Amino acid sequence: MLPVLEDTKGQQALPSVVAANALRPVTAFAVIADDRARAIALFQEAGKVIAHPLCMNCHPAGDSPTQTERMQPHLPLVVRGADGHGAPGMMCATCHHAANYDIAGVPGHADWHLAPQSMGWQGRSLPQICEQIKDRARNGGRDMAALVQHMAEDSLVGWAWSPGAGRAPAPGTQAEFGALVRAWAAAGGDCPPP
Amino acid sequence: MAFQLKVNGQAHAVDAADDTPLLWVLRGNLGLTGTKFGCGIAQCGACTVFLDGKPLRSCSLPVAAVGEAEITTIEGLSGRESEAVQRAWVARDVPQCGYCQSGQVMSAVALLKAIKKPSDRDIDRAMNGNLCRCATYVRIRAAIHDAARALEG
Numbered sequence: 001m002l003p004v005l006e007d008t009k010g011q012q013a014l015p016s017v018v019a020a021n022a023l024r025p026v027t028a029f030a031v032i033a034d035d036r037a038r039a040i041a042l043f044q045e046a047g048k049v050i051a052h053p054l055c056m057n058c059h060p061a062g063d064s065p066t067q068t069e070r071m072q073p074h075l076p077l078v079v080r081g082a083d084g085h086g087a088p089g090m091m092c093a094t095c096h097h098a099a100n101y102d103i104a105g106v107p108g109h110a111d112w113h114l115a116p117q118s119m120g121w122q123g124r125s126l127p128q129i130c131e132q133i134k135d136r137a138r139n140g141g142r143d144m145a146a147l148v149q150h151m152a153e154d155s156l157v158g159w160a161w162s163p164g165a166g167r168a169p170a171p172g173t174q175a176e177f178g179a180l181v182r183a184w185a186a187a188g189g190d191c192p193p194p
Numbered sequence: 195m196a197f198q199l200k201v202n203g204q205a206h207a208v209d210a211a212d213d214t215p216l217l218w219v220l221r222g223n224l225g226l227t228g229t230k231f232g233c234g235i236a237q238c239g240a241c242t243v244f245l246d247g248k249p250l251r252s253c254s255l256p257v258a259a260v261g262e263a264e265i266t267t268i269e270g271l272s273g274r275e276s277e278a279v280q281r282a283w284v285a286r287d288v289p290q291c292g293y294c295q296s297g298q299v300m301s302a303v304a305l306l307k308a309i310k311k312p313s314d315r316d317i318d319r320a321m322n323g324n325l326c327r328c329a330t331y332v333r334i335r336a337a338i339h340d341a342a343r344a345l346e347g
Contacts, residue, residue: 075237076323088308089301089320095236095251097259103213104254106236
């Protein structure tokens with residue numbers, strides 16, 4: 001059971017102590033009666049995953065991904081190419097195969113690729129990312145339901161919780177992350193103020 | 195475990211652990227030593243082969259993942275692009291020590307199959323994962339341009 005603090009108005013507030021690699025459950029946010037405030041709090045919690053280097057590395061603002069928890073430039077210096085799968089002759093799949101291969105230290109997924117440039121997150125604040133991912137002009141035409149499904153079920157997103165040897169997974173689980181995003185959408189999908 | 199691999203147009207029965215790098219199988223089991231071990235972590239490109247015609251670092255693929263795919267190594271490389279690249283390489287005396295060159299040739303052929311007349315930028319983007327400690331990069335780029343011109347004729 002997570003510890004619960006009281007806020008200055010005497011109401012229950014969110015648990016204040018959560019392990020660095022954990023996510024607060026959706027139920028912890030039920031104490032926030034106001035929909036907008038709850039949505040913002042839920043998104044900030046989900047932001048622990050969104051802003052994690054394992055996710056950010058393949059959501060670059062420019063043409064090349066980063067790598068490692070320090071978000072160093074990717075070696076070799078690959079580029080996104082026409083469809084996010086690399087340049088002719090040097091595709092993501094040249095090195096990244098269908099599954100993690102710990103012997104070579106190379107992570108893998110059958111559709112390893114970069115997010116589109118319109119979904120570049122690096123250098124943006126969490127409020128900016130929030131507005132960005134809701135914007136159908138930039139998010140690949142996804143409505144809220146499709147956005148939630150992507151976050152909650154996409155197996156490449158899910159790689160962040162099974163990243164292979166030598167990499168710390170993203171906080172929580174994809175199911176917990178998906179539940180937070182689903183609850184955020186259900187509460188109105190408001191974004192944190194800039 | 196036993197695997198049936200299709201390499202350079204021939205079927206090979208191989209006995210190897212599932213997680214053995216394809217590179218080790220090519221070199222150790224099949225004796226195809228033209229493909230080189232450089233880094234073992236997909237950072238240098240010396241181990242580049244084709245998997246169903248697409249370039250691939252054979253150090254970062256376990257043999258169990260090959261399945262029915264056709265593997266082509268430097269020993270089995272053929273076709274117009276391959277011949278043009280090999281002629282250009284010889285004409286320019288591209289190699290110095292030569293260790294990385296089979297990987298360089300594989301990537302150059304892959305590039306020319308994808309882009310008939312690559313720009314300097316295309317070449318840099320396709321080839322920057324193939325390291326050369328002799329720094330033959332200028333000759334590599336020139337030879338790729340030569341090969342592209344030869345293929346136009």
